[in-house]
Amino acid sequence: MTAGPEPMSEVARSALNRELAALRTERANVAATLGDADEPGDRADQADELNRATEAERLDARIEEIEGRLREASAAGPPSTGTVGVGSTVRVRFGDGSESTVRIGELADADDPDLVTAASPLGRALLGHAAGDSVAYATPLGRTTAVILSVGSPDGGS
Known part of the structure; x- marks a missing residue:
């Protein structure tokens, strides 16, 4: 890849937007299961809560990565016709x-x-x-x- 922002095809943009929508839905579902801190529960409940929190962090990281890539592609403009790049x-x-x-x-x-x-x-x-x-x-x-x-x-x- 080149050092600067890379353009993105409409097919790739569409695929990333679909993935982003699915991740946001999944993140909302995970957030809804995160418990109330006033109810500590037993160790199994605490471990399950920790697993859900870790999953929420993983989803947040992927969402941030996709949003960044979509912003970068928007700033890149169309691919060059002089040299081979993404989108050529x-x-x-x-x-x-x-x-x-x-x-x-x-x-x-x-x-x-x-x-x-x-x-x-x-x-x-x-x-x-x-x-x-x-x-x-x-x-x-x-x-x-x-x-x-x-x-x-x-x-x-x-």
């Missing part, structure tokens, strides 16, 4: 001569076969490179190369 559409020629157009995203999406996550070996290799650059990356069958033919915007334009 990239035309590549692989070492075996085949060509493919992939989109670089943050979150995996089983319904999008053209999506390559920025954390994947190919995604990491492509980030920061421009058209004409050759990159090497690891595959289950060993190291291979790809040449970047073009870098475009999320709508597929160059």
Whole structure:
């Protein structure tokens, strides 16, 4: 990834907003079960209360992380068409001569076969490179190369 804020596709933004809504609902449910401090209960009750409080803290941390990422993506603007970044559409020629157009995203999406996550070996290799650059990356069958033919915007334009 680059040093600055990274743009985010609408698909990724939508997925994070759905996760955020689910986490807020879960957090509200956990908060409703946190007991009254005036009723100490037995040790099992105290341990259960501690577990719920720890779960609330975990949910709060994830909510804060997602909100921060959404703010960062809003400030980043659209991805560059000069170099590969999150949100870029990239035309590549692989070492075996085949060509493919992939989109670089943050979150995996089983319904999008053209999506390559920025954390994947190919995604990491492509980030920061421009058209004409050759990159090497690891595959289950060993190291291979790809040449970047073009870098475009999320709508597929160059």
